[in-house]
Amino acid sequence: MHCGTRNATPRVQSRIRQGGTMSTPVITIADLTSFVDQEVTIQGWVYNWRKKGKLRFIILRDGFGYLQCIVFRPEVEDSVWETAVELTQESSVRITGRLVADDRAPGGYELKVSALDPVHISPEFPIGKKNHGPDFLLNHRHLWLRSKRQHAMMRVRSEVSQSIRDFFYTRGYTNIDSPILTPAACEGTSTLFETDYFGEPAFLSQSGQLYLEPACAALGKVYCFGPTFRAEKSKTRRHLTEFWMVEPEVAWLRFDGLLDLAEEFLSEIISRVLDRCSEDLKRLERDVSKLEPSTRRPYPRLDYGDAILKLNELGSDIEHGDDFGGDDETVLTQQYDQPLMVTRYPAAIKAFYMQPDPADPTRALAVDILAPEGYGEIIGGSERSDSLEHLERQIAAHELPREAFEWYLDIRRYGSFPHSGYGMGIERCVTWICGVPHLREAIPYPRMINRLYP
RNA sequence: UCCGCAGUAGCUCAAUGGUAGAGCGGGUGGCUGUUAACCACUAGGUUGGGGGUUCAAGUCCCUCCUGCGGAGCCA
Numbered sequence: 428m429h430c431g432t433r434n435a436t437p438r439v440q441s442r443i444r445q446g447g448t449m450s451t452p453v454i455t456i457a458d459l460t461s462f463v464d465q466e467v468t469i470q471g472w473v474y475n476w477r478k479k480g481k482l483r484f485i486i487l488r489d490g491f492g493y494l495q496c497i498v499f500r501p502e503v504e505d506s507v508w509e510t511a512v513e514l515t516q517e518s519s520v521r522i523t524g525r526l527v528a529d530d531r532a533p534g535g536y537e538l539k540v541s542a543l544d545p546v547h548i549s550p551e552f553p554i555g556k557k558n559h560g561p562d563f564l565l566n567h568r569h570l571w572l573r574s575k576r577q578h579a580m581m582r583v584r585s586e587v588s589q590s591i592r593d594f595f596y597t598r599g600y601t602n603i604d605s606p607i608l609t610p611a612a613c614e615g616t617s618t619l620f621e622t623d624y625f626g627e628p629a630f631l632s633q634s635g636q637l638y639l640e641p642a643c644a645a646l647g648k649v650y651c652f653g654p655t656f657r658a659e660k661s662k663t664r665r666h667l668t669e670f671w672m673v674e675p676e677v678a679w680l681r682f683d684g685l686l687d688l689a690e691e692f693l694s695e696i697i698s699r700v701l702d703r704c705s706e707d708l709k710r711l712e713r714d715v716s717k718l719e720p721s722t723r724r725p726y727p728r729l730d731y732g733d734a735i736l737k738l739n740e741l742g743s744d745i746e747h748g749d750d751f752g753g754d755d756e757t758v759l760t761q762q763y764d765q766p767l768m769v770t771r772y773p774a775a776i777k778a779f780y781m782q783p784d785p786a787d788p789t790r791a792l793a794v795d796i797l798a799p800e801g802y803g804e805i806i807g808g809s810e811r812s813d814s815l816e817h818l819e820r821q822i823a824a825h826e827l828p829r830e831a832f833e834w835y836l837d838i839r840r841y842g843s844f845p846h847s848g849y850g851m852g853i854e855r856c857v858t859w860i861c862g863v864p865h866l867r868e869a870i871p872y873p874r875m876i877n878r879l880y881p
Numbered sequence: 882u883c884c885g886c887a888g889u890a891g892c893u894c895a896a897u898g899g900u901a902g903a904g905c906g907g908g909u910g911g912c913u914g915u916u917a918a919c920c921a922c923u924a925g926g927u928u929g930g931g932g933g934u935u936c937a938a939g940u941c942c943c944u945c946c947u948g949c950g951g952a953g954c955c956a
Contacts, residue, residue, distance in 0.1 A: 475916090475917070477914095477915050477916075477917095477918055477919095478912085478915085478918090479912060479913065479914065479915055479918075479919085480911080480912040480913055481912085481913055482912090482913050482914065482915075483915095484914080484915055484916080484918090486916085495915085495916085497914085497915095499913070500913090501913090516906090529914090531914055531915080531916090532914090532916090533916060551891075551906070551907060552906090553891075553892080553906095554892085555891085555892060555893095555905060555906050555917090556905070556906080556917040557892070557893060557904075557905045557906080557917075558892080558893055558894095558905090559892060559893070560892085560893070560948085560949090561948085561949070562947085562948050562949075563892070563893090618954075618955080633955095634956095655956080657954085657955070657956085659953090659954055659955065660882070660953095660954090661952095661953085661954065661955075662949085662950075662951075662952095663950080663951065663952085664950080664951095665955085665956085666954085666955075666956090667956090670956065671956095672956060750954090750955095752952085752953090753951080753952080795956095803956095804955075804956065805956065806956075807955080807956065850956060851956065852955090852956030853956085854956080855956055856956090866956095877947085877948080
């Protein structure tokens with residue numbers, strides 16, 4: 428099937444690829460429509476094949492799409508027929524033939540094969556056409572990526588990732604890559620992966636934020652985007668031990684401005700994916716009407732206290748001061764068709780670096796953004812405390828090692844300033860956009876508790 | 882770490898405590914338009930490991946391992 432989900436590669440580039448003969452251009456399936464009724468060569472893998480007497484149907488995939496190739500025994504040389512018979516699922520092959528329009532072909536085009544170059548005949552491919560279980564598929568993740576559904580997931584992820592970078596780039600942000608090896612715990616050692624750093628303990632980063640705040644004092648508007656590691660022994664559909672997080676940090680930005688920024692950010696990502704990945708979302712059988720409200724602003728904003736009252740009305744026994752459980756998030760977000768911004772959490776259940784609400788110091792200027800349809804928290808952010816004294820008290824109260832934070836406290840010693848930022852886990856965002864139940868499909872090689880392979 | 886569910890052919894799953902089966906995949910053959918093609922035949926098993934109950938265990942009990950779902954924690 429021809430799937431126009433990728434932009435056509437430049438024709439000139441296609442023509443100069445190696446592997447074609449003098450007369451036949453080597454093209455990708457993305458470029459099909461420019462070559463109808465011409466002889467072309469396509470390089471790819473056998474996605475599936477069927478036989479019907481003297482006919483063989485080879486469904487070729489090349490990473491850009493799918494194309495039905497026809498081998499008709501009376502019309503090809505014996506050697507071509509014999510090669511066609513040998514081709515197995517996922518064998519790699521260069522196929523040359525005449526590209527024709529045919530209503531019987533999936534996608535409307537097919538290749539009348541004249542020559543076959545079997546690059547490599549694959550033995551029995553582990554992943555068949557019927558269903559497989561998650562354990563088997565994850566153990567074969569390197570091969571699972573070849574399936575249509577995974578192509579769609581990876582393209583959506585790539586689009587989300589690119590739209591994030593474009594969002595910040597076009598608004599004047601500087602990309603700051605925060606370190607992955609860090610000297611000490613940011614928010615407690617229990618969730619950190621420890622590694623040996625020339626005899627000293629080092630930890631894999633669980634957030635770039637503490638490194639981003641100094642950079643934002645240097646450059647005003649910055650963001651980091653990279654892998655993040657949490658050694659939490661979580662076994663749920665919403666947790667990875669290695670995931671990618673994007674974190675903007677903005678100087679002079681107050682809490683209300685932060686809410687606006689996060690809202691603009693999310694709505695732009697959703698709009699762009701809906702615009703550019705419609706074929707992929709269709710393949711994933713995503714009901715895009717569920718996503719369209721999220722392209723519109725504003726998003727509903729709910730004060731933490733009001734959220735508690737609302738939850739109580741809805742039957743939850745949650746009390747003021749509690750953090751939301753998974754059920755609470757689900758019940759709450761079912762009330763809305765857009766992401767829900769819950770604001771001003773009790774300071775006691777939030778991180779040490781958050782700015783207290785001037786109107787009520789027991790509350791923090793923090794926001795969690797909960798995705799609709801039960802997908803839950805995808806963004807957490809806050810205005811950061813700009814008071815050296817407050818942070819020193821907080822570090823002591825959280826029993827964090829003071830020495831490790833001296834450099835961080837320097838930001839409040841040398842020209843302290845209001846600033847705010849948030850973090851978004853992109854796998855959770857992609858999982859929501861794709862409407863899939865588990866975020867293990869939203870990253871090429873998921874790392875989970877008990878899973879480090881492949 | 883805790884709670885619940887599961888583990889049988891390469892894969893997905895059946896099988897009252899009483900001879901271990903099917904579909905897909907593989908192999909062989911048939912078919913000139915298939916759409917996860919279809920039809921016929923065929924190969925393929927130490928029922929996750931160990932221990933126990935029983936005349937008899939895939940099935941019941943104990944234990945360990947692995948996976949799945951959830952809690953806590955978080956993006």
